[in-house]
Amino acid sequence: MLKKKLKALLRSRSARFTRDLLAVGSTHADGNACNSVSWWNGDGRPVHYRCGTSDVGLVYDILFKPGRRAEYWLPAEVSPRVVFDIGANIGVTARYLAQRFPHAEIHGFEPIPANVEVLRANAEGAPIHVHPYGLRPVPLLHPTGRGTGWIALGAPNPLPAPKRSAPRYAPRATCSLRLTACNRT
Secondary structure: OHHHHHHHHHHHOOHHHHHHHHHOOOOOOOOOOEEEEEOOOOOOOEEEEEOOOHHHHHHHHHHHOOHHHOOOOOOOOOOOOEEEEEOOOOOHHHHHHHHHOOOOEEEEEOOOHHHHHHHHHHHOOOOEEEEOOOOOOOOOOOOOOOEEEEEEEEEEEEOOOOOOOOOOEEEEEEEEEEEEEOOOO
8 A cells, every 4th residue: 555655646746636536436536626726747747536436546547656656658650640539437537638739630529417517617727628428429319319218327426445346336427428429421
């Protein structure tokens, strides 16, 4: 635990972020509280996250792990003009890609309103276009792929996991999203 704490502190340069990272899944974590950490080795701006959620781990794995240890390592030859981050969550990957590819047009798609709120905060000041809806290649509504409908998505609730056999997360809330199929052209 000390090794992980030390790595997190050295990489993030933030005692608060380190505390939040180590508290994920504990009874002390507050999934409703938002914090931010400066992305000192990236664009220098704050990255917003929700305490006690997987947000904290995403920020650490994507933005603070170095080189090939990072969640996304891309060779220098890669130079896209347009990037679609489908399922952008809170925008951590979009921020990384905007920093990594400064001339690319970045589009973040996220249908869950609570995530979109944090995504918008993280996209502020970055060349990221936020689209508050999801994309899916498979028709959900009926075989023609036309029409509207609803889908309920569950949000995980971090719980302490004292036993290895116990589930780490239990559903906290559901979010109903309206589905609208577009005609293919």
